[in-house]
Amino acid sequence: MCMRVAFRVARTAALSAPFGARVFPVRSADDAEAFSEWLSTRTLVAVDTEATGLDVFCAGWRLRLTQIGDAGSAWVFEAGGEFESVRRAALYSGVGLIFHNAPFDLHALGMLDLFPFAFDTAMMSHLVDPSRRHGLKGLTTDLLGSDAGEGEKLLKAHFSANGWTGGTGWAEVDLRNEDYVRYAGLDAVLTFRLFEKLKATIEARGMGHLLAFERRLAHLMAKLTDRGMLVDKAYAAQLGVQLTADAQVAEDKAAMMGVSNPRSGKQIREALLLAGVKLTKRTPTGEFSTAEAVLETVDHPLAEAVLDLRSAQKSNKAYVAGTLELLGVDGRSHPWIRPLGARTGRMSVSKPPLQQLPSGDPTIRRMFVADPGNLMGASDYQGVELRVLAALAQEKVMLQAFKDGADLHQMTADAARVSRKVGKMANFLTVYGGGPTALASQAKISHAEAKKALRGFNRAYPGVKRWSDTVQSKAARDGYMVTTVTGRVLPLDRDRIYAAVNYLVQSTARDILAQAILRIEEAGMFDNVLMLVHDEVLWQAPKAEAEEFAVEMGRIMSVDDFYGVAITTDSEVYGPNWGSGYE
DNA sequence: TCCGAGAGCGCC
């Protein structure tokens, strides 16, 4: 009997959280035993983690809490605590695991091998409504009607009361602070509730196959993040010094012209107007624009200095410093990949933004090098979006042209009686939903000429406009949404129905690459993949096999017959670094 | 001091 009493007393007091959630810290053997009892009756649990910050791969980053819960309660484990083995065994017990942003938590836990057991409510939210914001707080408010922001507000107040910011508080707050533990536990509970809601919608809509597909893809993308890319640190540091100097030169020039901060649009506008420069183009808020397209037409040394500064600054801060500051303790860059980053389903890459490195010169890309003994290379689709457009529209002339291996840009140019360059722009703009105004400004031709060119396009490929009109009117009838051939539902902004064509093309092209990635894995070639850039796979292979690998990669990615169009690839061995492909 | 919208710009 005495033992029983001691048993009870050793339980840590539960915390009450908003929305009827109960939070149980696991700090004693009895807590752990109660947890295990609870777990033994579950087949599915929600899991969340708290850490010192978001940069999992950087020195000093630490996991702090792991929360495991269901619709009513959450159990909170302290990192480095006595019961880590209990937590670990629980996660590996075979139960289904629900995360909100699984890639972050599974990286934080160092348990990527649990991906096959993982569901992700952020991923599910994207499948249900890609245009929604997928943050836990916003989703909870939208779907569950409970404003989950309250707990975070309390915590942020606690942070600032202690002199911490939103950035530092997560590392500083006491592991046993009640608001912290309550907030942490609540997130797991809300994630569980979200899952139930989203799962029902996905099942009702018959989107289970897409969910299964995305779960496989997400696992592979997490492996890419984990693999990362080797960085030539010495080269990068030296490049940073050079770019800093370049920026300083431009800044000094601007200063001599009386502009103390050439990063300020306000100062640039005022100085140029004062110098008698006529500015006409305006931004949406009505101010004179100082964008590159404007400044390159301005005959004034200040314009040149500003553009030089912007260019050096961008490369230096966003790419070089951005890469070095986020470098992992292993000397590698570990970019975050969001497999469903865009509302069209396109992937996005951040920290660092490897899909946006300058392609006009190799200096930035040269920071990223192949592993010893390997060469880098890339395989990309040849004009995939135009091919997808032809396929979806079943445009006869385009279909035949692709079969014949004709030059589509030249064909458009011939039909519209413009240069190949303008013909190419017209092709792209059609994919983007652009009109004559856009073509005129981009091609630097008159509005009348642009109209004529687009009329030429429509004459040459009548099926495109026919399909576009059909898609748009159907989209309006269907409640402003379109469905891709892969079953993705894409909502449209009602004042931009014309974007339907682009959404369908972009989303379909994304799925063509995504499906290729799964084929690459099945072929046993995924371990060589380093990065994806929308229509391109960047890879590395041992020197002696690189050429052969390039051919095989191109073959696996190719699609022989996509609704009547071949989706062809171009494969190239770059060299020892990413930049060697851009020299 | 912090936060967020806006402008600008890099990519496909």
Added chain:
DNA sequence: AAACGGCGCTCACGGA
């Protein structure tokens, strides 16, 4: 008839 799509990052600026 006309309608340029999708991201991530940095900085300046203004309001809380």
